[in-house]
Amino acid sequence: KQHNMKHALLILVSGLILWSCSEEGPRGPQGYPGNDGSDGSTPKLYYFDIPVNQYNKMADYNNNSYDYNNAWIAFGSIDGVTLTENDLVSVFMHQTTDGGPDNYFHALPYLDYFDNGSDFNQYGYGIMDDNGDLLFSIRRNDGSAPFNDMNATWAIQYNVYVIKGTASRKAELPKDLEFATEKELCDYLGITQRTKAVFIPKALN
Numbered sequence: 001k002q003h004n005m006k007h008a009l010l011i012l013v014s015g016l017i018l019w020s021c022s023e024e025g026p027r028g029p030q031g032y033p034g035n036d037g038s039d040g041s042t043p044k045l046y047y048f049d050i051p052v053n054q055y056n057k058m059a060d061y062n063n064n065s066y067d068y069n070n071a072w073i074a075f076g077s078i079d080g081v082t083l084t085e086n087d088l089v090s091v092f093m094h095q096t097t098d099g100g101p102d103n104y105f106h107a108l109p110y111l112d113y114f115d116n117g118s119d120f121n122q123y124g125y126g127i128m129d130d131n132g133d134l135l136f137s138i139r140r141n142d143g144s145a146p147f148n149d150m151n152a153t154w155a156i157q158y159n160v161y162v163i164k165g166t167a168s169r170k171a172e173l174p175k176d177l178e179f180a181t182e183k184e185l186c187d188y189l190g191i192t193q194r195t196k197a198v199f200i201p202k203a204l205n
Contacts, residue, residue: 051152071138
């Protein structure tokens with residue numbers, strides 16, 4: 001059975017970004033205005049790892065707007081977190097491959113070019129309309145396996161930002177906002193700590 005999927009509202013950032021939201025740094029922009037009890041809840045930042053061997057190849061899967069053909073997909077939910085279509089979700093990722101790329105996270109979607117400058121891995125994510133589950137994808141440009149060993153135990157790390165909406169109102173950020181670093185996003189949202197979470201994988205059928 002094929003699921004319908006909507007794309008999450010993405011917060012685009014430029015350059016490489018540090019994952020830590022708790023490190024000291026220059027004062028950021030004025031923080032997220034919060035809520036009055038009806039517009040949503042306090043923004044949260046969840047983090048977890050997904051081992052490479054939990055990604056499964058999907059030969060032909062698409063939702064009519066994004067091509068997942070020959071993509072490797074990890075599908076599931078965050079334990080204890082229920083997402084709805086009115087929530088705002090933004091995702092940053094860091095891959096812990098041999099030798100790099102140090103401690104920096106990238107906003108998704110993200111193209112990671114290899115040393116030859118022409119081949120790349122495409123990282124993305126989506127949210128299922130029917131149940132709020134998350135889908136993380138990795139697709140190499142030529143359709144081959146993204147990594148030499150897809151049975152490896154090293155993991156891809158994710159930072160997932162969630163701002164809850166309500167039944168009648170979507171959680172939103174001003175459209176003209178731009179953040180040079182992930183820390184600026186944390187400062188704007190008033191996030192001072194990350195919540196360690198567990199990703200529960202499921203079968204996508």
